[in-house]
Amino acid sequence: MHSYKNKNYERPLEWALGNLDEAFFSFSSYLVEKSGKPPYLSDKDELDRLNEKLGPVEKLEELFPGPPYPNLKMTPRQPHTLLLQSGPQLRHYRVYNVEYPSAVATGFTRNDRVYGFYLERPGQETAPVVVYLHGWMEFEAGFSLRLPLTWAGPLGYNILALHLPFHFERTPPGKLSGELAITGNLPLAVKAMGQAVSDVRQAINWLRTQQPERPIGLIGKSLGGLVGAMVLASEPNLDAGVLAVPATGAKSSIWQSTYTSRILRDLDRQRLDEAATSRLLEVIRPGRYQPAIEARRILVLKANADRVCFPDDTDNFAREWGTPLVALPTGHLTATFHPRARQVAQAHLEQFLHD
Numbered sequence: 001m002h003s004y005k006n007k008n009y010e011r012p013l014e015w016a017l018g019n020l021d022e023a024f025f026s027f028s029s030y031l032v033e034k035s036g037k038p039p040y041l042s043d044k045d046e047l048d049r050l051n052e053k054l055g056p057v058e059k060l061e062e063l064f065p066g067p068p069y070p071n072l073k074m075t076p077r078q079p080h081t082l083l084l085q086s087g088p089q090l091r092h093y094r095v096y097n098v099e100y101p102s103a104v105a106t107g108f109t110r111n112d113r114v115y116g117f118y119l120e121r122p123g124q125e126t127a128p129v130v131v132y133l134h135g136w137m138e139f140e141a142g143f144s145l146r147l148p149l150t151w152a153g154p155l156g157y158n159i160l161a162l163h164l165p166f167h168f169e170r171t172p173p174g175k176l177s178g179e180l181a182i183t184g185n186l187p188l189a190v191k192a193m194g195q196a197v198s199d200v201r202q203a204i205n206w207l208r209t210q211q212p213e214r215p216i217g218l219i220g221k222s223l224g225g226l227v228g229a230m231v232l233a234s235e236p237n238l239d240a241g242v243l244a245v246p247a248t249g250a251k252s253s254i255w256q257s258t259y260t261s262r263i264l265r266d267l268d269r270q271r272l273d274e275a276a277t278s279r280l281l282e283v284i285r286p287g288r289y290q291p292a293i294e295a296r297r298i299l300v301l302k303a304n305a306d307r308v309c310f311p312d313d314t315d316n317f318a319r320e321w322g323t324p325l326v327a328l329p330t331g332h333l334t335a336t337f338h339p340r341a342r343q344v345a346q347a348h349l350e351q352f353l354h355d
Contacts, residue, residue, distance in 0.1 A: 011304075017331035018305030024333060025259030025308065039266045040183035050187045050280055060234040060289045064194050067103035069209070070202040074098055074118055082117075085142025089149035093119040098160070103202060104195035106165065106188070108172050108180070114199045115169045116162040117145065128215040128239075128353040129158040129207055131200060133224030134167070136247070137178030141168045147336050148219060151242075151345050157217075157353070162203055164227060165192040181223065182254075184266025186280045193284045196227040201235050208237050215239040215353040219345070221336060222309060223247050229286035229317070232298055240352035241298040242345045245306055245335045248286055249313025251278040257308055287320035295322040299348040303328050303335040324348075 079095040096118040105112050132148035148159045163170055166180040182189050207216055217240040220228025225246025232241045247253050254260050255274045267277060291298060300323050302314035309332060318325040326344050328335050335341060
């Protein structure tokens with residue numbers, strides 16, 4: 001269960017970086033286990049309703065309808081409070097806090113408001129804007145800005161960094177950032193994914209209304225890559241997308257990774273095996289759908305030694321959608337730090353946000 005079949009084919013450095021992934025996530029999982037967290041189990045009625053959603057669906061819009069226009073509030077923020085975490089690129093931007101109510105309710109009051117940062121380049125207010133979606137269980141919102149600032153900042157783009165459900169300010173009291181986003185409560189995980197897709201589409205609607213002609217791109221990393229893929233399957237008002245080590249094979253990420261022992265324990269308590277989990281998560285497998293924009297406008301990045309979002313799953317997803325795919329000689333954690341990741345992402349965004 002916890003083995004990765006391609007280890008023998010990795011180069012030595014890739015093997016070492018892949019093992020770094022395993023060590024980090026295994027230690028994180030151990031700390032969560034020792035913190036005495038309760039089991040997260042599915043409500044039986046919710047599980048039955050989720051089963052009812054699993055018939056043939058040709059368009060994601062049928063499951064996750066387009067949300068209403070958001071009542072979005074944007075307030076100025078002093079950037080110096082984020083500089084230490086986000087890096088020197090932030091000095092080139094005006095920073096705003098973004099907040100609006102989510103169109104999808106999960107029953108967690110704090111989670112049902114959307115938060116984020118809007119970074120605007122003075123004098124380049126009409127330049128392309130990139131929507132950024134961070135990874136799972138990131139715990140400092142400022143650190144999450146480093147990737148979009150490093151990739152989109154040098155291009156002079158504006159940035160809208162949204163906070164995913166159950167992360168950062170959206171974390172319920174007594175929980176860790178991201179703790180409730182993926183658990184053994186599969187209906188909640190699917191609802192959170194639907195909420196994330198709706199939240200992002202609301203923001204894109206707002207951006208498009210503010211400046212109808214301005215190009216809009218999307219960058220999603222890991223869990224944010226899964227959300228980004230689902231958005232790209234349902235939202236035609238995007239001009240380009242970059243999905244970095246996206247979690248497009250959620251079933252494999254749960255059943256083959258070393259960091260999911262707590263989730264597997266809770267699934268076992270519900271007598272949900274790998275086949276049942278796969279079936280229930282099929283509704284949020286983006287390869288099941290087709291992209292809402294041209295496939296050539298979507299770049300997928302995979303890590304050869306990824307122990308979290310496995311490269312075979314990423315290969316299959318890119319094949320299903322017909323997107324360009326770039327392989328990186330890294331593990332999951334180090335993929336977006338590799339110079340080639342930044343270079344190909346920037347080239348892709350420049351190509352499709354200026355055509």
